[in-house]
Every structure is written in structure tokens, then in C-alpha cells.
Amino acid sequence: MSEPSESVPGIADLSRRNMLRGIGLTAMIAVPGAGVLSACATGGGSDNSSGQAPANTGSAANPFGVKEDAPLEVVIFKGGLGDSYATDVHEPAYKKKFPKADVKHVATQKIAQTLQPRFASGDVPDVVANSGSDLMDNSALQTEGQLLDLTPLFDAASIDDPSKKVKDTLVPGAYDAGILAGKPFLLKYVYTAYGLWYDKNLFAKNSWTAPKTFDEFKALCDKMKSAGLVPYGYAGSNASYYQYWMILISAAKIGGNQVLVDVDNLADGVWKSDPVLKSAQAWAEIGKLYMDKSHEGLKHTEVQLQQNQGKVGLYPSGSWLENEQKKDTPSSFEYAMTPTPSVTAADKMPFAAIRAAAGEVYFVSAKGKNTAGGLEYLRIMLSKEGAKGFTEKSGNITVVKGATEGLTLSPGNKSVAAAQVAAGDNVVTDNRLEDWYKELEKELRSQTNALMFGRQSAEQFCENMQKKADATKADSSITKQHRDK
Amino acid sequence: MRQGKYPFIIGFLAAPVIIYAVFVIGPYLQAFYIAMTNWRGVSANATFIGFDNFERLFHDDVFWKAVSHHVVLLLALPLITLGIALFLAFLLNVAGGSRGGGMSGIWGSKFYRVVFFFPQVLAVAIVGVLFLQIYRPDGTGVVNSLLGTIGIDPIRWLTITQPWPQFNLAFATILSVMVWQAVGFYVVLFSAGMSSIPAEIYESAALDGCGRFRLFFRITLPLLWDTLQVAWVYLGIAAFDGFVLVQVMSTNEGGPDKATTVLPLEIWQQAFYQSHVGYATAMGVALFFLTLTFAVLALRVSRRERIEF
Numbered sequence: 060m061s062e063p064s065e066s067v068p069g070i071a072d073l074s075r076r077n078m079l080r081g082i083g084l085t086a087m088i089a090v091p092g093a094g095v096l097s098a099c100a101t102g103g104g105s106d107n108s109s110g111q112a113p114a115n116t117g118s119a120a121n122p123f124g125v126k127e128d129a130p131l132e133v134v135i136f137k138g139g140l141g142d143s144y145a146t147d148v149h150e151p152a153y154k155k156k157f158p159k160a161d162v163k164h165v166a167t168q169k170i171a172q173t174l175q176p177r178f179a180s181g182d183v184p185d186v187v188a189n190s191g192s193d194l195m196d197n198s199a200l201q202t203e204g205q206l207l208d209l210t211p212l213f214d215a216a217s218i219d220d221p222s223k224k225v226k227d228t229l230v231p232g233a234y235d236a237g238i239l240a241g242k243p244f245l246l247k248y249v250y251t252a253y254g255l256w257y258d259k260n261l262f263a264k265n266s267w268t269a270p271k272t273f274d275e276f277k278a279l280c281d282k283m284k285s286a287g288l289v290p291y292g293y294a295g296s297n298a299s300y301y302q303y304w305m306i307l308i309s310a311a312k313i314g315g316n317q318v319l320v321d322v323d324n325l326a327d328g329v330w331k332s333d334p335v336l337k338s339a340q341a342w343a344e345i346g347k348l349y350m351d352k353s354h355e356g357l358k359h360t361e362v363q364l365q366q367n368q369g370k371v372g373l374y375p376s377g378s379w380l381e382n383e384q385k386k387d388t389p390s391s392f393e394y395a396m397t398p399t400p401s402v403t404a405a406d407k408m409p410f411a412a413i414r415a416a417a418g419e420v421y422f423v424s425a426k427g428k429n430t431a432g433g434l435e436y437l438r439i440m441l442s443k444e445g446a447k448g449f450t451e452k453s454g455n456i457t458v459v460k461g462a463t464e465g466l467t468l469s470p471g472n473k474s475v476a477a478a479q480v481a482a483g484d485n486v487v488t489d490n491r492l493e494d495w496y497k498e499l500e501k502e503l504r505s506q507t508n509a510l511m512f513g514r515q516s517a518e519q520f521c522e523n524m525q526k527k528a529d530a531t532k533a534d535s536s537i538t539k540q541h542r543d544k
Numbered sequence: 545m546r547q548g549k550y551p552f553i554i555g556f557l558a559a560p561v562i563i564y565a566v567f568v569i570g571p572y573l574q575a576f577y578i579a580m581t582n583w584r585g586v587s588a589n590a591t592f593i594g595f596d597n598f599e600r601l602f603h604d605d606v607f608w609k610a611v612s613h614h615v616v617l618l619l620a621l622p623l624i625t626l627g628i629a630l631f632l633a634f635l636l637n638v639a640g641g642s643r644g645g646g647m648s649g650i651w652g653s654k655f656y657r658v659v660f661f662f663p664q665v666l667a668v669a670i671v672g673v674l675f676l677q678i679y680r681p682d683g684t685g686v687v688n689s690l691l692g693t694i695g696i697d698p699i700r701w702l703t704i705t706q707p708w709p710q711f712n713l714a715f716a717t718i719l720s721v722m723v724w725q726a727v728g729f730y731v732v733l734f735s736a737g738m739s740s741i742p743a744e745i746y747e748s749a750a751l752d753g754c755g756r757f758r759l760f761f762r763i764t765l766p767l768l769w770d771t772l773q774v775a776w777v778y779l780g781i782a783a784f785d786g787f788v789l790v791q792v793m794s795t796n797e798g799g800p801d802k803a804t805t806v807l808p809l810e811i812w813q814q815a816f817y818q819s820h821v822g823y824a825t826a827m828g829v830a831l832f833f834l835t836l837t838f839a840v841l842a843l844r845v846s847r848r849e850r851i852e853f
Contacts, residue, residue, distance in 0.1 A: 171816045178586045195586065199819040203587035295703070296795040353681035355703040356795050497818045509801055514705070536582055536596075536820075 122215045122438075123431035128159040131432040134174060136190040137166040139383040140249070140419070140453040145188075148448030152439045153432075160432065169193045178205055178424075185427040186436050189420045192297065197245060197420060197494045202538050206244040207423040212434045213243055218442035225441055233417040233458035236489060240540070246437055247417035248449075250456045252396065252475045253304055254413055255373045256380055258366070259395040259470065269397035271410045273341050276400045280349040283372040290372045291345055294362040295355030295512060299504040300493075302342075302511055305375045308399050308414050308487050309338035315407040316488045316544070323491040323542055325532040330525035339510060339517035341402045346511035355512045367392055377418070381471030382454030394471035396478055412485035413478050417458045488544075495540045502527040575832075578825040585821030597826035607827065610798075610807045611834075612710045617719065617783035617806075618838065620711075622776050625723050629730035629775075630768075632660060634760055636731065637738040638746065657735065660728040668725065672792030675721045676702075679793075703795050705803040715804045718793050722786065730775050737771035738764060773846045780842055784835045787812065807831045 133150060135142040142164075150162045165184065167173040171193045177183055178195075183205070189195055200206050213226040213234060226234050230250060237245035257269065265286060270276035280290035293302045311319050314334030321329040329335065354362055363380065365371045367387050374380075381394040388394070401410045421440070423433030439445045446462035449455070456463055456472060468476065493500050503524060510520040531537060579597055583590035601607050636649040636657055649656075663671065678686040679701035688698040704713040741764065749763055765772075787808035790798060797813065798805030807827060815824035 175585055175816060175819075179588065181588065193816070196584075196817075196819040199584045200586050203584055203589060205586055295800070297797075299796055351682070352703070353698060353700050355800060356681035356700055501813070501817070504796055505799060505801055508796055508799065512703070512800070514801065 119216065119221060121435070123211065123434045125157060125160075125431045125435045126429070127157045129157075129429040129432055130161040130163060131186070131429050131436060132163040132165065132184040132427075133186045133436065134165045134167065134170070134184045134188065136170050136188045136194070137168055138191045139379045140190075140455060142166040144449045144452035148452060149436065149440055149445055152442075152445060152448075153436050156435070156439070157432075171195045181426060183424040183427050185424060185429045185433040187422055187424065189422060194420070196497055197422075198239060198538060198540065200422075201239045201244050205425055206239070207425040207427075207430050207433065209237070209243045209246060209423065209434070209437070212246070212423075212437055212441075215434075215438060218438060218444075225438060228441065228460055229458045230417070230460055232486070236417040237420075239494070244422060246421040246440075247419060248421055248440060248457055249379075249417065249419040249453075250415065250458050251377045251379065251418040252413050252415040252478060253308065253377045254375075254396040254398050254478065255305075256366075256376050256394055256396050256471075257373050258369070259393040259474075260391055261369060262395075269395075270400045272401045272404075273345075276345070277348070280345070280372070284349065288372045289351040289354075289365070289370060290349040291374075292350055292354045292362050292365070292371045293375050293511075294357045294359040295508045296358050298359035298362075299507045299511075300500075301359070301375045301377075303503050303507040304377075304414065304490070305399055306335075306338050306342050306507065306510075307490055309341060309402050310334045311414075311487045312399065312406045312408040312410075312412055313337055313402050319488050319490060320542055320544060322528075323495065323540075325496075325528050325539070327529075328525065330528055331521045335524075336517055336521050337402055339520050343510050343513075343517045343520070347513050350511065352512055355508060363387070378471065378475045379455055381469055385454070394469075395474040396471065398478060398482070408485050408487065411478070411481040411483075412487055413482045414487035414489065415479060415482070416489035418489075491540065491542055496531050496537065498537075499527055499531045572832075575825050575828055578822055579829045580826075581822045582820075583822040583825075584819045585815060586819055590822065593822070597823050598830075600823065601826055601830060606802055606805065606810060607807075607830075609709070609802050610805050610810050613715065613804070613806055614784055614786075614834070616711050616715070617722075617786060618780055620719060621722060621726070621783045622779040624719075625726045625730060625779055626772065626775055628723065629727050629734055630765075630772075632656075632727070632731045633734035633738060634764060637735050638756075638759065638764060657732065660731045662728065663725045664728045666725075668788040669792055671721060671725050672789050675724075676793055679717055702793060702804075703800050705800055709803060712803050714794065714800065718786070718789055718804055721789055721793065722782075725789075726779065726782065730779075733771060733775060734768060737768045741767045769846075773843070776846060777839055777842050780838050781835055784808075784831060784838070807834075 131153065133145060135145045145166075146164055150164060154160065154162055163184075165173075168191060170187070170189055170191055174184070174187065175195060178200070189197060197206070213224065215225050217223045217225050217228045219228070233247060233250075234243060236247045237243045239245065255269075262268065265282070267279055267282060270279045283290040293299070307319060307322065310322075311334075314332070318329065318332065318334045321332075322335075360383075362371060363374065363376075363384050364387050366374050367384055367389065369392075378396065381388075384394075398411055398413045421437060423430055423437065427433055440449070441459055443459060443462050446457040446459035447466065449457050450463060450466055454469060454472070456475070463476075492503075506515075506520050506523050506527075509515045510517065515523070532539070578590065580592060580594055581590040582593050582596075636653040638649070666674075680686070680688065681698060681700040681703060683689060683692055683698045685698065685701075687701070691697075691699065699713075701717040702714045706712055745763055745767075746759065749759055754762065785808055786806040790804055790806050790809050791812070794804040794809075798809050808831070811824045811827045811831070814820045814827065
């Protein structure tokens, strides 16, 4: 990669300044002077852009050859997971291993706004938790050579069992989820299951059961409605993606995971295919009959609070929900998760299938000052001790196999574990378009709101999404990605 | 002294001119350059692509939607704000009639003057969050619970896209907050303008039997023209912004269905959410020309002969 293609005029001109006479001419200096400046924003940073890890000079205890006094900067997204898992568990563990190293902790809720200028200027942190609604575009970062290839990390020996590679200590799919352009650039650390969440105690009290089909779903919604609840709801203001997950999960259940693979590959006509259309129709009906239109103007925490107050029946979300709502959940409220109901009797995947995926991206900056330290930090996160500490502090399960042994799980996590067992191999795949095609994702949010809050039909939804997908495919400025499965 | 005049002047001018060049002109020129690149903003690589970004802009529905909102804002924001501000300033300064050698406002005007200025003191983001609760769509919102007491169902202030795409309830709701926030400043501005109008003019008009209504249109308004013109340009430029309130208040960031979006919000999203900094900058350049055109036009159109007094 090269420096931006622009000339840097003006330095010679500046020396002529003293010869200029008069105010008008003085003002003209500003122009070439600014030419020098225009190199600033796009001119920073040296180019060590191959995305390669440092040469492996390490020992068994220190496989990446970390310099023991090299400082390490860790930036953590402080959202639903908090940041105490980093400050109380992982960072102390790193410091214990390298007592001379200075670990700098930065917590932010606005990852992109905090870090994008730093990436542009070349002053990058070593480890980044790239999460939240203001995360940076992973695929853009990778294309621009900002991400370190994590292959050495996944091939290194695990801290707990040196005979195993780190890769083999993770649950299936966790390694694949972090692949961009054929290489593992991302660590997706948190094991997340997605489904419909409800209050187990409220359901037991009313002798309601979680619905297995959309017909049961509608029957249950009618019962809830007559009990004075809003049967189903999500927050349109900032969390419409919770709902499009459900639409895409249903589409996958109808037509198999290939539907989602096609969606991510921008396959021709996939949005207008039968599974997507049927799913959109089924969900649009729920939206029309059983949702509260005012939810479109509310934020996710506001709708979640209404559920805690017993005003909302079912809520689509992932397994971070319980922890996020910890402070607001009354003691009588017990979270439980159920898979999305089956749409047709001929669905390719059974009701028990859940979308479970590795989520929450962590990466090491390729241009960071301590890349080896960054890899080691991630290796510590992937140790059983690190993962256990994370679960204790954040209330979420990690992708590290068997790291919950000996922990008492919360009701919500228990129901997730049960759903995981029931699902077996029937796992709905994740959507990569969220990482790959941000504009398409943005459109999907808009269209989902329009569908669920009754401003357009399922046919229009499919039509509009197909149009945007085609436009994305035709846009040469967007780097295309591909997945086989 | 004659001999060293120019080095002396240049010596004094150099510092401010350089600072201005570095921090104002530099970024402007830089923006024009970045607008013609495909810079993603996450590294130092930027390829020059000429006018591709502008061509794309031309075919971008969302861009034109945002522009149409600015046009509506440009008409509605100054008209409503100036109308209310003039009315209130008149009440505060002149409407009380002549007392003790000068015109005075209605009873309690000094108190009102301070109260009207309060919104200006609050940070815009705080105003946005406040009004988000005031216009909350369910029955617990301030406005909706008041309406509830007289039996009106909750109104979804910020999510209704009727009646027109350019000017719908959601957008009008946000506009109302912009007006609320701006009025106080212009009341104070006009108050200052009115207090500099000589009392004799009012007195002689009043002696000739001029009512308050005519007093306002025949005396106050013409003599306030300069101030009004400045206010018009200020508000016009403000109409090209609107970022904070739309960002904080609108649903799904400029939604529903982009019915409330404005250019600065789109720029922000393109730059920080989609990492298309080059394209975002092209939008910024377009916005720059829109604002510039407006300012020039506004000053031209409203130019009038000054009345000396």
C-alpha cells in the first residue's frame, strides 16, 4: 500500500513569505500552506500493513515472544457486558505474567468515535473489543490492513493444556465465525444464543407455555392480549436488528441455513425467495395484531423494562439480556428463552433449532506497538480461568469449552444451556452481512421497522431488500465477501 | 517608522493568518480533496477517484430526502421562530405602553425575559433527551399523559410519517423542539434592537392615535429590519444543521424510514458507521455550498435601504 497520491507543495513557497508585500498577498500564503496540511488527515501512520504477526521467537510459556516491559493498551466497549471482566480478571492476569508491563485500560461506549481517528493517524491501541451499536466496520479495517492475523494465537498451545491448540479448546463454529477474507482476524468470544425471552414465573402463573408453531404463537398472543399484556414487542428506535434476527432465523428454519448463506453472498433473488417471504409474512402478522405501535419510538432498555414490569410478553433478544436487565429485574421475574416457533409443518429445521453463535469481536491491531502482547492477552482470555472470570463478571458464557464447570448458572443461562442441548446439531447460522455490508444492514433495520409496524407488506419488504442487495452487489466500492457454509 | 512599515504589519498579521489557515482554511481545502477520494477513514490509504462520489450523491435517494427536509426547515424554522420571537419581544418591550419617558413591556416582562432565555443555556443534547421524555409515545409521556386526562389516546409523536414525506408529524415534533430552543435567543436579540428605537417615535405615533397592531407593523418592524436580517441568516444556517436533535430524538437514526433525517446525520453515519469517509465528505462539500448559497441569497434578497435614526 502506498501513501496517498498527492503532492505536498508549499514548503518552498513558505520561505518566500517575507518577500510578499501587502495583506492580500499574505492571505494567498494560506493556500499553499494548507497544501502542506492536507497531508495530515490521510497522511499519518507508517505502513506495516501486511497484517502479519511478529516473528515467532517465543518459548512454551511465552509463545509470542512478548517483551516483558512493553506497555499494552486495551480498549473495551463498556456496554451490556460491563468492563470489570477486563479490569478485574484479564488485565490483572496479564500483569501477573508480565509485572513490568504497563497495562492501559480504556473503556468507551462509542468505539468508532473514539478509535477511528486513532486508526487514521496511526496511534492505535493493541487490543480492541469492537462492539456496541457504534462499532467500527471490521471488514473495512481488515481491507485496510489494520487487523492482525490471529492464526498464531489459534495455533498456539492452550494455557490450560499445552498439548492442545487454542483453536481446539473452543466450541464448534467459534473459530470460523472470526474469519474474514479466508483468515481468522477476529476473536468472537462470547457464546450467544438468540430467541424469544419471557418471564418463566409469569408464564407458570397463567399456565401459558412457550409456543412451538406460529399458530400456537398467535393463540398464546391472544391469551396475553386478553390478560392486558402487549404480547410481543421490540424497540424500533435503536434495536430493530433484534427483530430482523428473528425474521432471518425463521427463514433459515423454513429453508435451511443455505438461505442465510445466500443472503450473505448477495445471491440473486434470495430476498424474494419463498422462505424469506413466508417468514416476513408470518412476522408481519404478529406485528400487525400483537405489537404496540408506540414501541417504535422506544429504546431497547425501555421495552425491556416494560417486560420486567410484566407489561410485555415475549421479547426477541440474545443471551446478554438477563445480565443487561439485572438491576431492573424484580426478584419474582425469572428469564427463560425459547426458540422461534416453526412457521410451516414442512420446515427444514425443527422447532428446537436455535441460532447460537460466537459474538462480541475482539481483535489485535496489526499496527499496534505490542502485537505479541495483544495475542498473549487474547490467549489469557481464552484460558479456562480467563473465561470463567468473564462469565462471573459479565454473566455471559464464553466460547471456551467447559469453562462454566463449577459455576452456578443464572436462570436465563440455564435455559440457554437446556436449549443448546435440545438443539443438538440444529444450529441456525449467524448473519455475516452485519460485518460485511453495513449499508445493507442499515437498510434492513429500516425495512424491518416498516414491516413490523405495518407501513409495508411482506412482499414490499422482500422487494426493497432485494433492491438494496442488488445495489450492494453492483457497487464496486464495496469489497465483496463470500462464505461457503 | 516609514521604513519598517510592511515588515511590521506582516509581523502582526502573520500569527492570526497562519492560525486561520491551519485551523480553518486547511481543513476546508482538505475536505475538498477527501471528497474526491474513496478514503475509508480507518487507515492512511486514500485513492483519488475524481467526481465519483458526487455522481453517486446525485442518485442517492436518502441524500435528496435529507435535502428536502432542509428546504422545509429553511422555510419553517425562521418563519415560526422569528414570528414567535417578534411577538414576545414586542410584548416584553413595547406593548405595555409609554411609562416614565420610555416604552415598557407588559407586567412581569423582566422576569419573562430571563425565563425565555433558559432554553438557550441548556446543552442541545440535554434538550433532546428532555423532549424525548416529553414526547414519549406511550401514555407515560408528559404530553400524552396530559392529553390522557382529557381522554385523548397517546399520540406517537416521533414515529408517525404522515401527512407528507417532507413534512410529517415526526419531523414537525423535532422542529417544535428546535423552535423552542431558539426562540429565547431571538427574543433577547430583538429586545436589544427594540430598546434602541427612540421612544419619541413611539410617542408621536401613539399621540396620532396609532394602536398596538399598527405600532408594531409601521414602526417596530421597519426599524428592526437590520436585526431581523441577521436573525434570518442565523436561523437559515441553523436550518442546515439540526444534527443533535435529530440524532437524539428520531427513531432508528433519522427514521422512521428516513422521514426525519438531515444531511449532517447522514454525513455522520456514512463517516463513522459505514466508514465511507470520502463519500461523507462529498456530502459535507454539498452542504457547504448549500449553506453558502443560502447566506449569499439571504443577504441579497433582504437588502434594503437603511433607516437612520
